[in-house]
Amino acid sequence: MPKLPRITSKKILAVLLRTGFYVHHQVGSHVNLRHKIKPHLHVVIPRHGKDLSLKTLKSILVQAELTPQEFKELL
Secondary structure (H helix, E strand, O other): OOOOOOOEHHHHHHHHHHOOEEEEEEEOOEEEEEEOOOOOOEEEEEOOOOEOOHHHHHHHHHHHOOOHHHHHHHO
16 A cells, blocks of 8 residues: 555545545535535545644545555555
């Protein structure tokens, strides 16, 4: 598995928006995304000012059905 970079939630949000997700709603500091074509995909991204932990990033990628390799190519 390739190493994942430490990035902010703003960058993750930008990548997911390019892949077909849209902002469904936001509750507090968490953004809920849905996919335009695959309605079963639901991703929650915490919007804090710091870099996200690698465990959180991996969880987001699983929710979005993206591999680490695909994610790195989209960055």
